[in-house]
Amino acid sequence: MSFSRRNFLIATGVAAGASTVLSACSSGDAGGSGANKAPSVDKAKAATIAVGTKADSTGAAPEVPGAVKGGTIYTLDQIDWDHLDPAQLYSSYEGACSVLFLRGLTGYKVDSKGTTTLVGDLATDAGTATDGGKTWAFTLKDNVKWEDGADVTIEDVRWTFERLFASFVTQGPRYPQGWLIGGDKYKGPYEGKHLDSIEVSGKTITFKLKEAHADFNFMLAMRGYSIVPKKHDTKEKYDKRPFSCGPYKIDSRSIGKGATLVRNTHWVAETDPLRNAYPDKFVFQFGFQSLASTDRYIADQGNDQFTLSLLNEVAAERIQKVMTDPALKKRVLTQVDTTCYYFAINTKRVTDVKVRQALNWAWPAQQLKQIRGGALSTATATTIISPLTPGHKDFDLYGKKTKPTGDPTKAKALLKEAGKEGQRVVIAMQQSDNSVKQAVAIKSALTKAGFTPVLKQVDKTSFYSQIGQLDNEYDMFAAGWGPDWPAGYAVIYPCFDGSQIADGGVNWPQLNDTSVNKAIATATAETDPDKAAKLWGDIDEQIMRLAAVVPDYNPIRNYFHGSKVGGVVYDSGNTCIALGKVFAAK
């Protein structure tokens, strides 16, 4: 089990219910410009994440072989963090970085081989469920402290969950808001009222849910449920400077440029099973495109030897060079991802289903795949649920496999039928050098099919905040979704259920179709996992018939790092590099 989260287009995220490490085998001489074969990617196999015991949940974290303490680790990434307030934090990139200073009740423990286990982080274990999964209890560990030396109290924990209901919280994951009893009426703790379904006694907190949720403890391991101190809660402002109870604290931050983390001296290693915290300092550097970071890793000079990227991957232009050179490939962490990137179609603006279907028919899947670096970095998607996620059903409604470069004739015919020839489509893309080229391919393909495409490059940092607005002016946008845990529910429900339409929500197509809503309700109620999986697959197809999105690709991540970065392992729970395990080699 795992959950990933909303991913940025070139962002991280992996594993369909699965830490799927895949072997990329290089075929022959792919060097130079003469070769035409890419290394193939084996079919990734899924592995579930086990729930650890109380012993697993005690610190300190197991030593990483060969690790040394001290030194500085640097990062090179494209964008700054949009949100650091846990309640607002949903992207896996922000989650990957904030592991160093945010701690939740539960978390994922990663061993040096990459095996991931769910354990208690601030809680003594991964939680106790009673009442068939309707009541969950967690006990806080002793000796866990904030960066000012004060204890983390059970009141802080209660405060954290109650403030999720406050009106300024619009961006983060929204599971407890819907799951907790009385959550629909509660308005947050700032007016002095507590939520009755969260009870505290001694060092124990108890959550009472409307329905049984066996995954509740997995859900809490999302970085979005990290604990916030009641005393230092600055509401909206907390987003810029969160208070740390992890091994590092934010020393300085320059928006858009970088941040420096130094040790939090009050952190006690024995209370923390997840983080080894070897380096003395982390220096985050923002504003570097993938190509720039890739070239710096290839050169491997100076501080770049101690550098890794959490969002940037091997640039498409360098995939051939890096993946066919064994010396460079050694420094690449390759992972398949459960995320599906799609172009969500705003169904409030593009109301005609035929037009939406025409967009699907016209889609230049093959061209985009090549621009992204070919088969080693992406696999063409035809469904919303990734092939690695339970509930996947293999179908291809719009001939993507038979005509990978798009079928303009069919699209044109559909447009004509709808009487919408020359239909204008405003498409928002996440700005990057590569997406500028993708825009060329999309524009040319859609123009051929009789559309009038207008492509807008939108700043990546605030992209999701912009397209999450219900009254946004885009017809289509490049979004991506990784399930928060491996199940059809986690893919379909947040993104396509009519009840999830909200400002800052993730039902980007704003789809509110009665039959889909009904089918989702039926599938949610289904307790047999196999039957449920089949139902989710059918819903996937149903949504695709309505053409609410154009599925684009399932990513294969290639994370590149400097030669002196050790302990780079993948956290398949949070679908990112486990930054707490990294060390600076001598």
Next chain:
Amino acid sequence: MTPPTPSAAAPLEVTEESAEKSITSPSPKANESRSPGQLAWRRFKRDRTGVISAGIVIFFFVIAIAAPLIAKLYGKDPYTTYGQDIPGLLNDFAYPVKPNGGISSEFWFGIEPQLGRDVFTFLLYGIRTSLLLATAATVLTTLLGVVIGVTAGYLGGKTDYLIGRVIDILLSFPSTLFFIAFMPVVYNLFVPFDEDVPVWLRATCLILALTAFGWASIARLLRGQVLGLREREFVEAAKVTGASPARIIFKELLPNLWTPILIQSTLMLPAYVTAEAGLAFLGVGIIDPTPDWGVMIQRGAQFYSDDITFMIFPGVSMILFVLAFNLLGDSVRDALDPKSKR
């Protein structure tokens, strides 16, 4: 009051030239029949570097103007993504399958990695775009610079002071930064949300911005020249005989300024070609899919480690053009103002 050498008032070229002429051509008849322009032309023809450079520059302008014709004969266009439409041209990493960037009898200069466009026509059209922008900007800059510079120099006083300060500000202004920051604002103002920024608007903005920051140096230079000239006797004589300021500027001053104007503008054009390419490289000038020299070089920089061929064509052609144009500028100066040679 009267200076001892009245001949100094006459245009420099004539005095200089008549002296030189008398040595090279003994026939007094030929000497008399040549205008300063003809003399300069003769001097230019003798300068081999200049002639070759001129040939190269003319070649570039011809292929730029004739780009659509050449593309038609060659049978390709710069917008079609051949590599993606025709299987077998790009490998799985989206690099050209054939060696040397995919050069073949079909694609003379190879194909672009990833998007698979034809390099030859893309380069032709890119040169066309760049030269068009640079030429337009040069003409505008020169016009503006001449008008403002001559006005400031001739009128002097408060006007001169005011214009002088404006020039100071413009010369110290970080124009590239301004351009990067200001362009998106302009586009947002003039283009409705659901429209692409039209190419003509981008081009106009580029030309205007290059002009706005370019006229200051030429204006300052001309102002200095005019300040020197207006105290001369021939200007004073014109004033005394009651000539209007317009006549003095156009008939008395301007003919003496053609040399610096011509030299400045021939040096300005290649500078604009590189400036335009630089802005395109930074992503604020002309952008895809409009073919542009700078865009090509930007792409080339991304692919050079795996496909150097793609960088060579736009890179070498731009070096060639800028070098030739600069040498041409030098030769023109030498021909018009032979004193500077020594």
